[in-house]
Amino acid sequence: MDLTGWLLAAASLLFFGLYMVPRKLCKLRDFEFVASMAFGVVPTTLAATLIAHRGIGDALPVLGIGLSFLCGLIWTVGILFYTLSVTQMGLALATPIKNTTAILGTVFGLVFFAEWQQTRVLPALLGSALVAACAVVLGMTGERKGNRSFVTPLGILFALLAAVFFAAYTIPLKFAMKLGLDTYRLIAVMGLGSAVGGIILLVAQQKTLAAWIKQPVVDHVWAAVAGATWAFATMAMTEAIGHIGLAVTWPVANLNTVVTVACGIAFFHEVSVRKFWKLLALGMLCAIVGVALLGLAKT
Numbered sequence: 001m002d003l004t005g006w007l008l009a010a011a012s013l014l015f016f017g018l019y020m021v022p023r024k025l026c027k028l029r030d031f032e033f034v035a036s037m038a039f040g041v042v043p044t045t046l047a048a049t050l051i052a053h054r055g056i057g058d059a060l061p062v063l064g065i066g067l068s069f070l071c072g073l074i075w076t077v078g079i080l081f082y083t084l085s086v087t088q089m090g091l092a093l094a095t096p097i098k099n100t101t102a103i104l105g106t107v108f109g110l111v112f113f114a115e116w117q118q119t120r121v122l123p124a125l126l127g128s129a130l131v132a133a134c135a136v137v138l139g140m141t142g143e144r145k146g147n148r149s150f151v152t153p154l155g156i157l158f159a160l161l162a163a164v165f166f167a168a169y170t171i172p173l174k175f176a177m178k179l180g181l182d183t184y185r186l187i188a189v190m191g192l193g194s195a196v197g198g199i200i201l202l203v204a205q206q207k208t209l210a211a212w213i214k215q216p217v218v219d220h221v222w223a224a225v226a227g228a229t230w231a232f233a234t235m236a237m238t239e240a241i242g243h244i245g246l247a248v249t250w251p252v253a254n255l256n257t258v259v260t261v262a263c264g265i266a267f268f269h270e271v272s273v274r275k276f277w278k279l280l281a282l283g284m285l286c287a288i289v290g291v292a293l294l295g296l297a298k299t
Contacts, residue, residue, distance in 0.1 A: 005243025017259020072193020
């Protein structure tokens, strides 16, 4: 077992579980929040690149730069749908549904990148299915009461669209890695793509940047914290993919459901533990067994 790869995947799990928490503390509108995340994404990824390479490093292949930038554009659409879903249903319900992307990530790794050659397919698929089952089970804990979260059709649609786009960006990501781009520079270019994508989406929705620029600084800061946390998560995940493959890393990273639901319960009282403890326990069990199977999947 590649311990380094698993530790990196665990770190990405934690950061992915936390990065959307600032959304609950920020008063920016959804499109504005996505655009302001760039204030954290770009400086964090560029600083990591400069530190790792003591500069920008050697010249990068043009195709690799393009693929990395494309990752950022695709991710931006995914984060917008995720943000819209959180607004609709809260962290505790939007995140589990969005994280059904675990199955898509495993399938992409096995099919598009021939990871079936280094992966036991059945345990990988069963483990991914259990991680997705954890998401579905935890998504059943909503109720229409006070600050509690509850499922809405539009919220489900947004979460599922987020799942599709979050899985989709891993395809150009893996191709960029195959071209020799290291994690830091790949994610730095991806961060620039996400910044451009966020501005394009905001202009398309509001026609102007004036209202966004005038929002309170504290709200932009919360969005930047979310962006920086996401950057750490993505760098850890990308390094983990290089060690243990996409088919295993992606479902593990998407166990961030556990962290996000815990935050939704503890800080924002979105789910009643007393009322739904059985479903919460079942969801955690699915997660634990799923990760165990993924651990057995890597040859």
